[in-house]
Every structure is written in structure tokens, then in C-alpha cells.
Amino acid sequence: MKRTKIKEILTNPIINEEYLVKGWIRTHRNVKQIHFIALNDGSTVKNLQIVIDEKDFDSKFLKRLTTGASIGVRGTLVESLGKEQSVELKAINVELYGECDAETYPLQKKGHSLEFLRTIAHLRPRTNTFGCIFRIRHAAAFAIHYYFNQRGFIYLHTPIITGSDCEGAGKMFKVTTLDLYNLPYTPDGKIDFSQDFFGRETNLTVSGQLEGELGALALGEIYTFGPTFRAENSNTPRHLAEFWMIEPEMAFYDINDNMDLAEDFIKYIIKYVLDNCPDDLQFLNDRYDNELIDRLHWVLKEKFARITYTDAIEVLLKSNENFEFPVYWGADLQAEHERYLVEKYYKKPIIITDYPKEIKAFYMKLNDDGKTVRAMDVLFPKIGEIIGGSQREDDYDKLLKRVKELNIPEKDVWWYLETRKFGTAPHSGFGLGFERLMLFLTGMSNIRDVIPFPRTPKNAEF
């Protein structure tokens, strides 16, 4: 007999139909002769209630059906006598695939703290909370591919291992096959990377953007969606050493086209999750963040405010707020400043553009004023910067000048510079931190809870 997923049964129940379901026991309770099992198979946050009449089964066997055990149940779907569910499966036959020792199984029926669940990341997907989160994560990832595919973007696979360390986005993890206990050295005492696997120093990527631009300047519109790595010693609820980033890059887009895309894109993902994960969102809304669903709807209908950095500084200076960090033109915006702008002043997502060139990356297009660059940061309530992007510098001479000013070795970026030499074109792009988006979509407050296996300083278990 073919197995049916619980989600399908609950979506389209056929009374008196015989079904085979397979999953894990969430709870098992009995009143005298009748046993009730809440079965979950991961297809939905909802459980299917299995009803077992003890007289049809061996009572010793039923004792082995403990919380966490994996079973298959063949039975008849009937209307439930209980109030909490409309249908239930009356068991005809139960197969026990994997027992679960109740004495040592760390998950109990009652709730656990998120901190504790992080220490058992191998088991936490079995909880309602993490089931919801990872289903939403999947839906969001699927929506991202769907969105770009519909619009003719090419999914470009940029390298994980990179020879360039000039992206300037953070400290990098080294990749090597050299024997660390017996390193080869050059005559002048440096490590001899010519003997390494790639014959040069290599690292894990901190961004696929530079390679993404190469794709955009050939294929038109591309996006990347893959893991990125930052070896920063960041210990916050918003940072990971390994995280997933989405980086679209578009030829012939200026900064305004870029902003339009960013806003449309992020709203699409939110809408997709609202439409496709109502049960999961409702669970998280009830359990963790009562304003989650309202907030998602609210962002959908708000037009993001678009302001320049210079305007933002003026707003902050006029604010009469007592900021810890001083506000002046040229200063980078601190978390407290961003929070004031988003949550108190504009009260909606904002896009800040045209930052001073000194506080932004070398590849951003210089404005005519010679002082600011066509950068754009999208700031969200609760989570801060969710997107960073810019129109890219497409003028060879200006880009080369910036490279030299910042002492970036030309030998490392020659290939990047060449795109501006051979048929350069205006183009733009941005990067979206997938887990930051997940924080917003799920209402979770710690980024370690929206990725299955978080990598953070001093933590690479599992």
C-alpha cells in the first residue's frame, strides 16, 4: 500500500478511506483501552491523531510506541469524536520502524528553550518550532529561484573557493591542503603557497558579487544563491560565520532600477511565504511573535521610503535624540541611528542611498559630486540592514583609481578590471542575507535558529 503524507490527508480527507501513514510519535497517551498517538511526518506542523484500541493489539507492543519512535500505521480515516481535530486514523496495523528510549531521548512533550535546542541541533528539526522554520526556509528559497526564473535571470554558480581576497567584506577562512605541522617556506621566510593544492593562496568566498558581475556583463541578468563565509569574530544574534546570500546582478540597471527590483523582490518572497506557509506562520505567530503575520502584511502594503544618506544625517541631527555615537556627515550610520530612522521617524522599511565613498566599497559608482557613491542599503524594522547594494563603477579609469587609492593589488583584480575595458556597461546589483530575511519571515530573534546547522565562533558541532 502506498504511503500518504499527513498534509495531504488533512488537506483532502476522505472518510472511510484506508491510508498508510509513516512518521514520528509526538505524544502517546491512553485512557484504559484506548490509545491516542499524535503522529507527525514533517509535511505539516499539524499532527494526525492515531486511535488504537488495545484489544486489537499486544499491550507490550503498544508500550514500545514512545515519544520520538518512528512508526507506520495502516488504518481507516474516520471523523473524530474529539474536538481538537476533525478526522483521525483508526489503526488496523502498526509497524514500529525505530524505537526511541524515553529515558534518554532529549525531547520531551513539553516545550524546550531555544538555547537548549541549539545544543541538540541534530534533533531539533523534530520540534514543531523548527519544523515550521525549515519549511518556511524551503518555501522562501524556492520562491527566490521562482521569482528570478520568471524574470529571465540566470542562476550563476560562483565559486566557493576563491583566489581573490580583495572583496573587502570581511576576514576570510583559508583553504589549504598544506601540512600545517610541516609548512613549506620560501627563502624569505614566507609560507610557500606555490606548493599548495591550487598553487596559490585560496580562501572561502565572502561574496559572489565580483564573479556575478562577470556573468551580468554577458548574460544580462543573473543571480547567485549560495553559502558565503566570514571569519569575523562576531558574537551576535544577527551574524553567522557561514550564511547564505542572494546576489542579483543586472546589466543596464541604474540605482533606481536596482531599488525597484530589491523592493519588488523582497515583497514577492514575503507574499509567497504568506500564501504558502499559513500554518507554519500561525504557529510561530502564536508561540513567539504575536505581531509576525500583521507585520508581514504591513510591509507588503508600505512603499519603502527612499532617502539619501545626506537627508538621513539631517533627520538625525534634527531629532533631539540622545545618540551614543555622534552624528555628522561622513560618519557611518550606527545601529541606533538606523533604528531611529526605521522605527521612529519613517516607521516603515527605508532605502538609504548615496553614501560617502569613504565608508563604502571600491566598486561602487562615483556620483558627479565626487564625494558620494550610488550605494543603497535597505533597512528593515527589528533586524536592520537586510540588503546592501549599489550601482557599480563601470568607468575603467575611475575604478582603477579607486583600486589604487585603496591599495588593492591589481594582480588580484585584473580580470574584474577587464570587464570595464571590454564593452563595459552600466550595471547594478545587491546582496541579501538569506538568514536575515528568515529572521523577518519567522519572527525569530536569533539567527542561529533560522539555519539548520549554525556556524559561529567556537561552534561547528554537527
Added chain:
RNA sequence: UCCUCAGUAGCUCAAUUGGUUAGAGCAUCUGACUGUUAAUCAGAGGGUUCCAGGUUCAAGUCCUGGCUGGGGAGCCA
């Protein structure tokens, strides 16, 4: 990396000014209960008080160092 708070049973927490044999709820186990809903009721078992030193007649409690975790900040996405 900086600031700050914390670490006691499987989990969540309590333990007076440093003072007897470190407690409770949940979980687990045993039993009861003829339809339960994180069932309920009764009983039982369960502790290297994060680690290493130190002060003291006496340390879960005070001191020093370390480790781990939470919150805030920086770096950023």
C-alpha cells in the same frame, strides 16, 4: 573583540546573611482512569551545584582564572 548577566536533576527554575541530609514543576518509571488533546490523579527513582584553584570551622552561595551560554555594542548580510 568589548560591556553585561548567567551556569544547580533529562528540561525550566528555587535554595534567606556563608550554616542540618540542595528543593519544586515538568519529563521518565509504576499504578489508576471507557475518547484523550502538551490528558488527569497517586506513588517512585533521579544531583561531581560548569571546570581548576583559593578564603573559611563551614562554600551552590565569597575571591581568582578559565570554559560555555544569553543580552547589548562593534564588524557586516
